[in-house]
């Protein structure tokens with residue numbers, strides 16, 4: 001009988017444990033929470049990110065489609081070409097959808113995310129730019145903070161300011177976790193400014209020093 005028990009033990013060790021471990025790691029491989037330590041960083045666009053906004057987990061898959069009921073936030077960056085045609089009057093819908101999804105995940109961590117400035121008309125951007133020129137003393141200095149209307153991504157519907165000016169810790173959550181949703185902080189001098197410059201699940205590019213990097217033909 002002792003042998004029989006040993007055989008059973010060996011059977012458990014050899015067969016059942018790998019199965020149990022496999023099922024656990026299988027779940028970890030497929031599901032991740034924005035707030036949890038990164039147990040499985042999917043750092044490639046070849047994995048499609050699918051969002052369960054009811055149960056708040058992210059499902060990574062190589063399949064071309066997300067399972068039914070999962071939210072797909074796109075598999076690319078939103079660039080100026082996204083608004084090359086047509087009149088823009090609001091935040092790009094996919095940028096808004098990415099932010100709304102991130103907001104739900106942030107709430108689990110007790111973080112409140114609010115867009116404090118999103119789409120701006122060209123007139124509004126011109127006003128803000130001219131005001132900044134007055135404050136900073138030159139167009140060059142002003143453009144570090146507020147771009148002229150034709151260069152800013154706010155009138156294109158491709159930029160959002162989050163939790164500005166009152167809540168930097170909240171924006172920091174988005175800076176750390178936004179890549180999961182395809183949202184990135186882009187300027188070193190603006191902790192509040194986010195754009196959809198990466199695919200969901202792909203790490204964000206390095207910060208640009210300031211907004212002048214977006215001036216046509218100009219580098220800071």
Ligand SMILES: [Zn+2]
Nearest residue numbers: 159160161193
């Ligand atoms: Zn901004």
